[in-house]
Amino acid sequence: MQVFDSGKIYDFMGKKLGSFVISCLLIFGSIFFLATKGLNYGIDFAGGTLVQVRYDGPAPIEKIRAALDLPNLSVTEFGSANEVVIRYSSASEQVAADPGRYIAKMLENTGNLEVRRVDVVGPKVGAELREKGIMAISVSLVLILIYIAFRFEWRFALAAIICEFHDVIIVLGAISALGLDVNLDTLAAVLTIIGYSLNDTIIVFDRIREGVQAGKSNDLNHNINESISATLSRTFMTSLTTLLTVLTLFFFGGDIIHGFSTIMIVGIVIGTLSSIFIAAPMLIWFKFDIAKYKEALAQKQRAKAEKERMRAMYEKGSV
Known part of the structure; x- marks a missing residue:
């Protein structure tokens, strides 16, 4: 086209x-x-925790953000309005020991939910x-x-x-x-x-x-x-x-x-x-330089032709 x-x-x-x-x-x-x-740097490179949560209805993102007191918090939809991904960089030892359980506990007043995935990436x-x-x-x-x-x-x-x-x-x-x-x-x-x-x-x-x-x-x-x-x-x-x-x-x-x-x-x-x-x-x-480039190509072509000629002479002489 x-x-x-x-x-x-x-x-x-x-x-x-x-x-x-x-x-x-x-x-x-x-x-x-x-x-x-x-x-x-996100969790993949800086380290942190990712928790995927599914609600029975549309996820109340603003309520989720208000309920979670975590550093570098990020809450985004995941695939549909019912699911969200919660990311944060670090937390207290109690939360870090069982992130899924404590996230669910902190969000118990935001609706009926299910923790579907928890990923933890260490700083190292x-x-x-x-x-x-x-x-x-x-x-x-x-x-x-x-x-x-x-x-x-x-x-x-x-x-x-x-x-x-x-x-x-x-x-x-x-x-x-x-x-x-x-x-x-x-x-x-x-x-x-x-x-x-x-x-x-x-x-x-x-x-x-x-x-x-x-x-x-x-x-x-x-x-x-x-x-x-x-x-x-x-x-x-x-x-x-x-x-x-x-x-x-x-x-x-x-x-x-x-x-x-x-x-x-x-x-x-x-x-x-x-x-x-x-x-x-x-x-x-x-x-x-186009002229020099063409000359270099011509030299390669001459060298290739000479090589083919020598090979043909060798094969003819060996018959």
Whole structure:
């Protein structure tokens, strides 16, 4: 489906300075929020207790909050209006010994209820999960760097990694600014965004490489504009359909996945724009030389042809 004119070449590189300024503002704003507000670690990473409670009728969330005198308390619907998830970071030894029993006792005046699940995460386990989460993101970025360096060229790899860091920092800044809890769902969203942004970037880079190899012009700005314009309809439709799905989760998925869907919305928008306005212009800033790249490809082709010729001569002589 062609949303944009397939024959028209849009001047994206003519706007690279403006996009760079906006990107810097978003980065500095994200760093500001991360430095001042920090990240609000949820139970998964900070440790704490989760209790799932089901009522016979709609759960009186305000009454529940008023009845529970617990630190860092969070009460949200879970799946339906009858069920809630109660989260808190710590409590007295008496409550900690049997959370389900004492939560039920504190809520006995809020209605007929049933404690369906109790999960307790200790501070040590939370810290370990946090370290493994950071390790997962770091390893994924390193593997991306290696993959793109082998598939394309080191300038492409460096541009892609900077683009990934750009997206992650802005997403983390949004998480901090919005006060979202950082938990395993958040980690899953960030890793998904890394993969989504990388997919967009690789599609753009692949088209640029094809354009460089097939085109007669050595003007990198023209090649990039032509390549992005050729993939623009696909990029737009992919991002739009994904965004519509995530918006459905945001509006109708309930509080339990509100944070995940919010992060995904930010990540999809930022990841799509960064692959066009951040990753591609970096090839210009890194002084990618089309003529030298074509010469290197020609040398590889000559070496490959020579190798095939020598093998054919060897096989012919051995018959």
